[in-house]
Amino acid sequence: MYSLQYIAAGLYLAAGLAAVLGLALPAPAVLRGARIGLALGAVAQTAAFATLHRLESAPSLTDLGHAIAIMAWLGVLFLLFLSLRLRLPGFVPPIAFIAFLATFGAALGHAEIAADDASGSLAHAHVLLASAGLAALGVAGLAGLFFLLEHRTLKRRRRVARRIPLPSLEALDRVNRVALVLGFPLLSLGVLTGGLWLDARTGEIFTGSLHETWMLIAWLIYAGLVAMRFAGHQGARQAAASALVGFAFLLFAVVGVGLVS
């Protein structure tokens, strides 16, 4: 079972390296190979999840390492979906390497076995929905980072002919928009199901823990950003910076709080 996760991690690593090579040369054929590698990695990881799910002693989805692996897997699927319409070669290396680290880490850590209170459908719904939202918003954050870098290069008139072809500003803005449209509702559902799961366990929808508090702050920030973006009060550059800042909060709420506490 874990061997499939190792295979997926290996494919992600190979895809990331191939993408770096393809961008540096530049070689479109190698870049195509990198995308195929990424897709094969996603297939292997899907098979790994299916196998894990069928185990009698299934690992807990609420385990942080495992949740991050799911998030990375969804991020890869989201990128592959976007790549059908847009040219996004610059996204492949960071997402492939993140997916490699997440998958390899989850396989190496042999996630803890699910406790009874973490094996219900609400827990699964919370982890899957929140992970999907995080993955999409992570891609939005990455698009935001690329947008700011590209915009800065353009404004400084340093180098017009690009050695490493980042996607165009238009494509990055479109990724940002699509990722927000998909990610924010998923994150909202994740927060909602998290509250319901908590209610089922403790009788309270909000206990005031660090994770819940920061998650709520991050959600409110995103709600504000989405409202500003779609009400037309934000330009593309502001939206890119907002997506990056928003994801930093979100990451802290999910990963940082766990490390701090």
Next chain:
Amino acid sequence: MKVVLLGMNHRTAPVDVRELFAGGETQPLLRKLIDRPEIAEAALISTCNRVELVVTTDKPDAARHVLYEFFSRELAGGSGPSAAALEDMTYLYKERDAVEHVFRVASSIDSMVVGEPQILGQVKDAYREAAEAGVCGAVLSRLFQRAFATAKRVKNETGIAQRPVSVARVAVDLAKQIFETLDDKSALLIGAGEMVEASLVALHDHGLGARRIANRTPAHAESLARRFAGTAHGLDEIDSPTGKLQRFLENYRDRYLKDRENFPGGCIFVTFSVELDDQRPHLCKEVNKGFVGVKGMLNRLLDEGKAAGELRDEVDTSAITEMLFAGMLGASVIYGVGKSPESLDHSTNALIDYLEQLKNKDKPG
């Protein structure tokens, strides 16, 4: 004999000043300059980004005054800035500095896009013109020959020309860095010179959707527009409020309502408004904002046109706004029902004709 160079380029003078000095027959100008006793030899380097006079003289200080005066009176045909005003927009090099500058220009080190290959050909043209006019003696000939040799060395011994570079290429690279695809974009190119032509070729090769070429002399723009399936415009058209209004109506007729792929139901405002009325009042309110915005734009352009003297003084811009707006909506409703392009053309053309009749006939152009 000393070499003196007076010039302006993209760094020292804005494009609207530079273009005053562009064009005209070079050889008669050079002969006129050489008639001055202070000047022994002369050449004129004229490109879209620079105008430079290179002369040889025994009296550099006297030649300096002659060059400023010549720049102001002759090169700009009397319409350029005064000799005093020119000092801030030009550079003057003497002797070694002048020679070094010519070498830098020919080697494309001084170009807006460093390494662009066109400049060497343009410097060669300048030399040829001077030689044919009989105003290029031993000193300038030697200077230009050395400049060409230097440019060749720079090209061969440095990495400056490793990649094909040009303003056109940079424009396309920049466009691709900003836009995902150029198919659905349109570009307005100002000017009708070599650079614009090269940019048109490059943009055309990359699938640019629509091309508009604006030039002070519309005839030059038209010949380019014919070659590249674009539209030609005069420069004054861009600034003219009534020109914008006319273009808006033409686009409404040709590109908006007839775009069945994107707006299959005709005017999107009308369609939405009808569909949303009663069911979604808040959305209907948003659509109404669109109506108000369009109406406001029409009114603003009419007011600007009247203030600029393009429309007759007695024109009531508010009433005309209502009339044009109602006419546009009427045309879209009729087109939405019958989908008859002839009826749409007829209705919109009537509005354009009406706008034409409101124009102040005393205003030139």
